[in-house]
Amino acid sequence: MDDQDQQLVFINWLEDHSASVMKVARAYTLNSEDCQDLAQEILLQAWRSVPKFSGKSTAATWFYRVALNTAMNWKRKDKPRRESQQPLIDINVPEPHGPDSSERLLHQEMIENLYQAIHQLPKTDAALVLLYLDELSYQEMAEVLGVTENSIGVKLNRAKKKLATILNGGCDES
Structure with a gap:
């Protein structure tokens, strides 16, 4: 090429x-x-x-x-x-104002919480959750991660449970 x-x-x-x-x-x-x-x-x-x-x-x-x-x-x-490394200064971002600002803030907070929870997962689980969120098929996930398609379902269910536990503050509600 x-x-x-x-x-x-x-x-x-x-x-x-x-x-x-x-x-x-x-x-x-x-x-x-x-x-x-x-x-x-x-x-x-x-x-x-x-x-x-x-x-x-x-x-x-x-x-x-x-x-x-x-x-x-x-x-x-x-x-x-x-x-x-420590941050030089803490920056406070002003909250947006407007008709949808509370909805937008709530949505942004949910996304931030999700990413913070993903950070706490083991690397392979985090990768699997990202692939799932990007709507890849089980076959595509298996190709990316180098595992069998059958194991994707099992691993994904376990990762979802871990993620739910983290998002619920450590309380497993399954």
Whole structure:
């Protein structure tokens, strides 16, 4: 694949899968700066990996696998820096005002709670939940994670239960 073909393939994939990159980056980071850094790292790794794409899986599956592997490696390598780093200042973002502001705030709070809960899951469970939230089929999830399709259902149910327990404040209501 020459450079021009690689660039066209990458641009097409980026248009189709940029939302997935941001979902993965957000799930593996705690602040917007780290999220942006990780998203850039995912895109860099995807660009470097385009020539290795053999077509054995769909572009979506392949792109997700690159994103998840990059995020897991980034989180592991970046852990010492994140643990010792403190924010310079706390920034208070003003609350929006308007007709739908309370609804928007409630929705935003629910999303933040979900991502905080996903952060508490083991890496593979977090990856599986992200794939589920992105509405991938069990077959696509199995391809991304490198497991059998049969195990996806079992693992997904366990991950959902763990997530529900976290979201309910540690109280398992199942």
